[in-house]
Amino acid sequence: MPPGSDFIDYVCPPADAGTANCWVPYVTKFTYRSGVLRVFMQVDRRSPEGKELGESAAHAIMNFIKLGTPPSILINEVDWVETVDGTGVHIAQYSL
DSSP states (O other): OOTTOOGGGOOOOTTTTTSTTOOGGGEEEEEEETTEEEEEEOSOTTSHHHHHHHHHHHHHHHHHHHHSOOOHHHHHHOOEEEEEOTTOOEEEEEEO
16 A cells, blocks of 8 residues: 555445445455465454455455556465454455
8 A cells, every 4th residue: 555545544436335346445454474465354254244345355356466466576475365354254265
């Protein structure tokens, strides 16, 4: 993220508001360890909506790394993208 940017202040486009495409505001932090990029989200992993947001986020980030123009460190070092809830419990994951 560019300096000073914040996912918490992100506002989804009107067409995406209230859908699983609007996952960005739920992201609280990222961590990386041993090839796994973990995306922490403030969602209830047990609810259908939380699961759908986690799936959408993991899939979108995986696509960005594979098909977009991410920093080279992401291309070279990330093997998996995993979304987790605020306590670190698994929601979804995708292999790169």
